[in-house]
Amino acid sequence: MDSSAIVTVLIAMLGGAIRVSTPFMFVALGETLTEKSGRINLGLEGNLVLGAMVAYAISFHTGSPWLGVLAAGVAGLILGALHGYICKLPKVNDIAVGIAFMSFGTGLAFFFGKPYIQPSAPRLESIPLGNWTGNPALAQALQVNPLFFVGIVLAVAMAWALRNTRWGLIVRMTGDSAASAKAMGVSVDLVRFLATAAGGFLAGIGGAFLSLYYPGSWNQGLSSGQGLMAVALVIFARWNPIRCIFAALLFGAAGAIGPALQSVGISQGYYFFNAAPYILTLFILIASASSKGAAREAPGELSITK
């Protein structure tokens, strides 16, 4: 492989990282908020798929993709709120409920999404940021979707709010010690319910990106488990919204290796490289699970790290 091919691959990976990372970012931010409050929602995959379907359908009927994004968020919010409500019942296991919501959300999406596989809906426009480079490949890679920036702004805002506001303090306290939250007169169930619902909203928006921008159509194989990988990504990012951005970019780049190599004619091992994000996630989990740092930064009430 000569140097120009390497450049092509790197540019394709950069473009892939920017394109593919957005849904990861939204789901991971939603999951971070939920986990910060001390609960885990494994069902965000369902929110993602249902959000993708709803966004596409609404965009098709109204002609406004941004309305679709909003509707996807609301669909995710409803699923998240249901999850939050059910998990506050005694003896109910939040991990199992997550699996149930994953299958419920995807089931609903496939059921109502059947008529939308064929028609094409208006998609989100991207912002061309790379025209000044004069390099068509780079310009292509720097076609950035506005949702990418929304995600970054959101991550910064969330990091700031968690650290500096009263609400952030309440969420963190609920996540670290339910007993002290109760002692302060905070309703643990209410905080977790709101955090799970808000997390569901963000995951739904991540789904809208899948159907309205990249890959940019609705079908049943749209999500390849991004919603679940985002849960692992949150552990990798150690429950820090800013680190979630970089983790999402890394995952996006890993996912882009296969198609990038194929574009320079290396199709050998395409399916193997497709597995790269999963293998990366697994290794990250193994590495972070055994390091003491991760455990120290984990919310104390989280069932998954106990």
Next chain:
Amino acid sequence: MTAEAVPASAILLRSGNVRVKKLAETIAIPLGALLASAVLFSIFLLLLGKSPIEFFALVWTGGFGSSFAIQQSLQRAAPLLLTGLAFAIPARIGLTIIGGEGALVLGGFAAAAIAIPLVSNSAPAFLTLPIMAIFAMSAGGIWIGLAGWLRHYRGVNETISSLLLSYIAIAIMNFFVEGMLRDPSSANKPSTMPIGDAYKVGNIPGLDVHWGLAAGILLAVVLYILMSRTTFGFAARMTGGNPRAALAQGLPVGFLIVSCCMIAGACAGLAGFFEVAAIHGQANASLVAGYGFTGILVAFLARHNPLVIIPVAVLFGAIAASGGVIQRRMAMPDATVLVLQGILFVVLLVSETFYGRFKIFQPGRTGDRT
């Protein structure tokens, strides 16, 4: 009558009573959940302007209405039975393993891969099939065993790792099926070399159902005995109840966890073997049919009891078998079954909260409890 004589017989009576009441509770609550989900799903159908009565009638006729329908249901029950066991056994030791789908796919692929040299050298079928089954079970066992190992020795959450391993397993199969082991004649749907009819697993005599069902029922019984009537099972259940106490007692917790996971993976791998050797005859994308995920639901409804998994798997086999009829007769998408399963799953988990809530299932007042 002395004061001591009365309690002796009373306790005996009461302990019998407690068992009956507990059994009644474990039957009544899942049945109530089934009923509640049927009601919720009926409301869903009514909102869409479809008739719930027609739907459930079709599930009945499509699942159990004729001997053909029953055999179709049983055919689909076989993999669900095995993947249900694959979730239930680790659940007894306190693990939530959702990688049954991956173990099934990898097991099926391993069976198809090892069959290629055996079939091309025309090894006898009575040798080939057991070798295929052993490879399938080992591949699945290693896969889920890995998740258990990572859980115990590295502290990696088993739910997420098993799911990631699932995706990796599917990628491994795709990698070989689209590359090295691709049968050149499979143009539209890349597959491995077909094993041929001579090597296929036959049907149970008198039935149009392959031997996978018999193997599943046998395994369910064996695993029931293992988990409830042996020291291994007792130690495993104790570990599930309280891992710290089990460690303090000196139980080999790591060994127990990894063995339960390997048993689970072997069950799912065996399901993959039967999918390849009895249904498809080769490994391809058809193996990724969602049996692993429905198996989780089966195990939950059966409360992780291997014996109860048998009828529950038949019920879900019937629902799956009636999917085609429902699609044709009611003009509804095939995902209808997924919605029903999703509602059922959620309601079932919500029903967990009702254990111990109903007075009628509780034993009588013992002593002066306040």
